[in-house]
Amino acid sequence: MKTVGERLIEGLAARGVEVVFGIPGVHTVELYRGLSGSSLRHVTARHEQGCGFMADGYARVSGKVGVAFVITGPGLLNTLTAMAQAKADSVPILVISGVNRRDSLGKGLGLLHELPDQAAMIRPLCPTRSLMAAQDLPEVLDWAFACLATGRPGPVHIEVPTDVMPLPCPALPAPQTPARAALPDLTAAALALNGARDVVILAGGGARGHAAALQALAEKLDAPVVQTVNARGIMHGHDLTVPASPSLEAVRALVRSAGQILAIGTELGPTDYDMYVNGGWPDVSGMIRVDICDTQLARHPAAQRLAGDAGAVMAALLDMVAPKPSQGAMRAAIARKAARAELADLDPQMPARLQIVEAIRSALPQALIVGDSTQPVYAANLYYDHDRAGGYFNAATGFGALGFGTGAAVGAALAAPKAQVVCLIGDGGLQFSSGELRTAVDEGLAITFLVWNNAAFAEIADAMRGAGTEVIGCTPSPLQMEAFAKACDLPFTALPPDPEALTRALAQPQSGPRMIEIRVPR
Structure with a gap:
């Protein structure tokens, strides 16, 4: 019978994983057993932080989960910086680490790479689970990929004790399909957008992957689209695009002039919206805000909070809003010209x-x-x-x-x-x-x-x-x-x-x- 380590590789492949970034060590040898002959490509980094950053870059470009294999203790600690970056930018990465044998955990025996409580160290940053028995592998993998696919994306961690990795493990069942986010009631949002004089869209990283829906909605609403760094390129060269930081006064002037703000997939963080910490960002508490994360929605005042997938919400709104007159392109052009000119003043x-x-x-x-x-x-x-x-x-x-x-x-x-x-x-x-x-x-x-x-x-x-x-x-x-x-x-x-x-x-x-x-x- 195959081991937990071998079945784990099979489980990753069954969930669409194609590449694993890692640095092997004595605490992960059994995780590597299944890589031989599998469909997964292993890429060896030079530092565990690099493993995490590689998984991050892979996930951003591929739209898939980036996976890293690291050892317990220093390996996982080295990966924490990359995990925190993925958390901040909502990038789905799965970090699978070893941990010392089950009967040693929390006892301070001085084992190689020992930490007092590895999972407790990770828990404030991201979801984490300990695989303590072979029969739990299918459920833990389903849990991890559900975390990665629902709600706000980010890092997820699984730790596997060294004495669990070589245990015999039966064949895994087919992966469970994560539930899709429900579509919120958009009636009031559509009514507000239809009644607004001028609309401005604030697009963040949550709009990535939904370029067609964003462009179609912007065109129908005749709305300039201000893009944070994580949304850049989503409407390249379009008359309605404003590829400039909301920290610039020219962009803030555009926002102030709007009758209605529609914020899509943006956390409204200071490094995008108040980079120079001058407090000049306008009051946007009357905005309609769309985000996949309920917790994120609660962090800023908004007239309407819509919890849902950005692409699905935009596609649904497109059928509910009426076309507006063509003034948005002129407003966007003024903002672009003034924003670029502002750089030399800085x-x-x-x-x-x-x-x-x-x-x-x-x-x-x-x-x-x-x-x-x-x-x-x-x-x-x-x-x-x-x-x-x-x-x-x-x-x-x-x-x-x-x-x-x-x-x-x-x-x-x-x-x-x-x-x-x-x-x-x-x-x-x-x-x-x-x-x-x-x-x-x-x-x-x-x-x-x-x-x-x-x-x-x-x-x-x-x-x-x-x-x-x-x-x-x-x-x-x-x-x-x-x-x-x-x-x-x-x-x-x-x-x-x-x-x-x-x-x-x-x-x-x-x-x-x-x-x-x-x-x-x-």
Whole structure:
């Protein structure tokens, strides 16, 4: 009879899992037994945090669950940062870890990788279950995938004691199908939208995957669509699109002018809506708010709270609202022009940094741009219209984990093997997670690692100066990029911060991963 470890692999495959990101250890050997001969592809990271970021990037691009295998203790602790980023951005990842044998748990015996209570450490962050008996495996897997597929997505954790993994386990039954969210009563919402003079839509990450429904509803309501970072690209080039941060005054002016706000799949978080912490976000308590999560809906005042899947709600509203006159495109155009002009007022260098990101789009249409916390990404988060829905994402909002880019780019490239993938990362962020470049080499992934090298934590230095604090700790020495690229077996190019030079470099043929360094004068 097969073991729990082998049946677990079968259960993952039966639920559509195709890739597992992991680093094997003595506490997960039995989980790996079933991988041999299975349909699952195993990708070896260089750090467990990278496993989590890879699972995150894979999930964002594929629309499937990203899965990571990690050891107990330090392995799971290393993954926590990535799990918290997935939580903040509503990305479904499943982390399966080992834990020490059942009779040792909580006893402080000094076992290898022992924690006082591993599950208790995870529980405040996300749902977690301990698989304590072989016969519980089907129910635990069904529970995990129900958590991942219903309500607000995010990380889920399963821990398996080392003495449970090798137990004999009968064949698993077919997976249960998670229940779909019910559609709320939309009568009052449709009435309010039909009666409003001007409508503005605030679209967040919950609108991802529903581009057609969002565009159709926006067109019928003649409503400009303001997109947070996690929704960028969803209406590229459309007359009604406003691909700009709600932290900008031009966008706030558009919101103030609206007779009705329709907020779809956005948590209204400060890193999108009040990045500069100036308190200037308008009162939107009269909004109609759509979100999959009841808890999230309760966090902000709203005239109407609609708990449901964004795509289903938008599709249903489309049949209930009346067409409005064509003024929305003009309002959106005014907001776009003013928002872009506002960048130079914030920082004279910001327009040039934005042009770096736009050069990627010009050179590599329909590319996936996976960003880290670095200056061009900050600029693009304020204003940038990507040409692929779901094709621009980063960790510079919300939880804000530095070092996200390299691992997430590996996951994205595996999820979309025919797409061009660009990891846009700073010299500081690269040193958080440089090992994952070797994973890209091992897997033969055509990722461009584009390193913005200003030899500093420049954004933090600026914040210190702005606060009147002496700048300390913000100039860690960068890697010698050419030598590092050579050590990673990557083709290497160095450029000045010139969009035209970058466009030419990106257009060069590529068969595997490569590094392009942009050397920024201090």
